[in-house]
Amino acid sequence: MSVQHTPAPSITPAVLQRLMDEERAPRMLDVRTPGEFRTAHIPGAYNVPLDTLREHRDELLAHLDEEVVLVCRSGGRAQQAEKALAEAGLPNLRVLDGGMVAWETAGAPVNRGPERWDMERQVRLVAGSIVLATGLAGILVPGLHLIGTAVGAGLTYAALSNSCAMGVLLSKLPYNRGPRPDIRAVIAELRSTR
Structure with missing residues (x-):
């Protein structure tokens, strides 16, 4: 019998900002892609992309003994990171409400760094382009419009499951990856700041 996961409470931007102003800021792990992180991130946040966090969560646990706030664009990836860390036994997790x-x-x-499109905008561009192209080409090639229907079904599933296969695929593109954060460097930095 599996244990039901209870999501961690969220923290509002106002409360997190107050803690930062009082120099009581929790550890902040930004689980977005390196490209998204370079575009804009909260001062003091560490970039540990979701796939890296899942792969190295046991290594991270030893250096995250106080409150941790997980950050992404709007909250979805941070909630996935929270679940992964909670299942590994890390208490004191919170998700930045609204990312x-x-x-x-x-x-x-x-x-701020160089401007890049965030993942959600990239997904909208790719999905919309596929639907538009196959819809128009479907006028000449019967049945081609069904590709757009499949994309629509995938987006519906993504919304219902709070996951996005297209976003996962797009995150692997060089545009989004950039230099992958070195987990040893992140851990050394976590160790040195306490």
Whole structure:
């Protein structure tokens, strides 16, 4: 019999900002792709992409003994990271409510780098382009429009399951990956800041 996972409580941008102002900021792990992280991230956050976090969660656990806030674009990937770390036995996890979108909307401080499209925008572009192209080409080639239907079904499943296969595939492109964070460097930095 499996144990049902209870999601960790969220933390609002205002509360996190207050903790940072009081110099009581929790550890912040940003689980977005390196490309997204370089575009904009919360000062003091560590970039540990979701797939890296899942692969090295046991190594990370030894260096995350206090409260940890997980950050992504809007909350979905951070919730997946929270589940992975909670299942590994890490307590004191929270997810930034609304992710970077809410953080930036609140006017909180952000370290900025070169502008890149976020993952959600990339998914909309690719999915929309496939549906548009196959819909138009379906006028000449009967049945081709069904590819667009399959993409629509995939997007519906992605919304219902809070996962996105297309986003996972797009995250593997060089545009999104950039230099992968070295987990040893992240762990050394976690160790040295406490």
